[in-house]
């Protein structure tokens with residue numbers, strides 16, 4: 001536990017939250033501000049700051065929890081869609097430095113736009129492709 005971390009405080013019962021799900025490695029609770037009906041924060045029980053730090057097996061458990069809760073929101077709330085939102089790092093606007101993923105249940109006609117209107121990045125793709133690819137180019 002990180003004693004300065006808001007989510008660690010929730011996980012360890014030092015701060016109140018509406019916890020809707022918990023298992024050995026993951027937890028899900030209501031955010032301070034809920035943007036859609038059933039908006040949840042899914043986080044690992046152990047303190048990891050971001051995607052760069054979180055263990056792969058913990059990530060896998062989180063995705064299992066997210067799948068379970070997505071179906072749960074569909075069944076219990078009638079959700080027709082799901083958005084997953086995540087931020088790692090200051091540049092990505094991460095506000096709480098404890099790895100987490102937002103699950104936003106979506107409903108037809110909820111009139112929300114979860115895809116921000118961003119300008120296209122136009123820096124060219126060949127050099128970028130060569131830097132990023134991690135597969136062998138076929139001979």
Ligand SMILES: [Zn+2]
Pocket residue numbers: 002005006007008009046047048097098
């Ligand atoms: Zn924490």
